Amino acid sequence: MQVNFQIIRQSENAPPWVQSYDLEVEPGNTILDCLNQIKWEYDGTLAFRKNCRNTICGSCAMRINGRSGLACKENVAQEIARTQTLSDSGIPKITIAPLGNLPVIKDLVVDMGNFWQGLEAISPYVDSSGLPIPETEFTQSPQEREGLNLPGNCILCGACYSECNAIEVNPQFVGPHALAKANRLVTDSRDNQTSQRLEEYNSETTGVWGCTRCQYCNSVCPTGVEPLEQIGKIKQKILATHQHTKEPVSTAIRHRQVLVELVKSGGWIDERQFGIKVVGNSLRDLKGLASLGPLGLRMLSRGKFPWSFEPSEGTAAVRSLIESVEKSSNY
Incomplete structure (x- = not known):
């Protein structure tokens, strides 16, 4: 089948422009397959990131028909059925653009610096300092480990960050990806910094209260992490710590x-x-x-x-x- 690909191209600090490619593809081809075809057969200057091709690394996140996702996961038939848009020549059209909320380096490649800074801000590692050192290792019950499964599935692809309304109006907000990881840390029984973390995540603008609860992060997450639900769980923990206290609250x-x-x-x-x-x-x-x-x-x-x-x-x-x-x- 013939499909028209409209790709938003851009160089750093330059205005974007649209380049069109008509390809002969199979309905089951992934968007990444099609981008590879363009680069290998039509235009070697097209820039995009890729690695595992199997929904593991998160490298190929981009906006596909206005919705952030992984190019290795979404396929041609799904996108055509979802949008049902046609090009000027009357064939199905798929529009590809770089992730939102991040500056463009070239074409579909964005600068992930702010994304990683948001993650770094929540101290994304288990801190067991102060706990008795076990003879072998820190262990968890199956129930304790199960609580880490969902936030632990995050592959840091940036899809949720790209769609986040809170970041669009407040770049200081750490982002749904960071707060999903944050809930993994305050849930982890091996971490000894829970109260300090909750105080840190309690910020009204950069932490959990900066979230607008728009649900976009949940809708685009390719691994079902449900960042909004993780943010909600942190809020519940924060509220629980202040339920019976007489100290001033935010x-x-x-x-x-x-x-x-x-x-x-x-x-x-x-x-x-x-x-x-x-x-x-x-x-x-x-x-x-x-x-x-x-x-x-x-x-x-x-x-x-x-x-x-x-x-x-x-x-x-x-x-x-x-x-x-x-x-x-x-x-």
């Missing part, structure tokens, strides 16, 4: 706690209390309260400030559901 933790408190109380959020309790820390943060002023005035001027609050008819059912979840998750 705005992000208050946001979660107040949201649950208000929904349990009224079935949905009482917007009159939410900002005051979260940003204003229940009238204890005068600077935070002052920051609400401009927003409050705009809401008042546009008739969007609720003067009263009516609890939901299903408040009791909502409260029961939340309490059941809290009980089952030991939070």
